[in-house]
């Protein structure tokens with residue numbers, strides 16, 4: 001499909017060497033506004049909500065850097081997102097790195113402005129705190145939201161060090177504030193050590209489906225995703241993908257790694273299994289490049305964001 005102003009293609013590797021040219025996501029055009037866009041990538045370079053290793057503030061920049069290797073067509077699913085959607089890179093949200101509460105306010109306002117347009121945001125994080133203000137803006141537009149949440153952690157702690165808003169608490173707050181439709185939420189990949197043996201029970205009591213990593217070991221997740229599609233139905237769905245859901249053997253460049261995690265193949269099965277759902281947005285969070293010596297974590301993150309783009313409503317398959 002030829003390049004057009006209505007639906008620009010990513011800058012190709014035969015037009016400009018992949019290691020050169022603009023540093024946008026997939027070398028897409030850079031835009032200031034979501035007007036006329038069907039979907040966009042944007043970064044939220046926040047890591048002052050982290051509890052252990054910091055560094056996710058560099059996630060958006062590094063994911064964009066590794067994304068230069070991505071080509072426009074999905075060879076497995078035959079998705080051709082840029083032939084059917086107008087997609088661009090909206091840059092980064094200018095968070096206040098000296099103030100978490102102010103940053104959360106800035107993020108919510110940025111997404112409210114973005115969502116005035118019919119543009120589906122795919123966010124490059126940033127730590128998982130950012131999901132809370134994004135869901136607040138999403139809730140205002142779409143009503144209570146279903147969610148596919150991939151993570152080693154539930155992120156439903158009551159508080160951390162007495163703080164209500166951190167990267168370990170966003171989905172507790174989201175339930176309390178009525179942002180989520182708990183019967184339409186699934187959490188996949190949970191594992192590791194807890195503060196109490198009942199840490200994974202709170203989301204279950206809310207009505208979430210909880211799928212610990214052990215239930216994913218050695219198997220295809222395609223059947224699980226069939227059940228997830230039935231559970232989530234036709235209502236709005238947000239995909240929140242914490243890269244630490246994946247085993248640190250593949251994605252060690254993150255702040256709170258946990259062993260015994262999902263494989264990269266299972267990550268593809270989860271996102272491809274969201275095809276057919278009414279996906280209204282997604283994020284890929286917790287990439288901390290300073291621990292990512294091979295670049296594989298950011299490269300995986302870039303690929304998973306592309307896979308999210310490929311399953312959005314309206315994408316053509318050829």
Ligand code: MN
Nearest residue numbers: 128151155242
């Ligand atoms: Mn998380």
Ligand code: MN
Nearest residue numbers: 152153242244
């Ligand atoms: Mn996590």
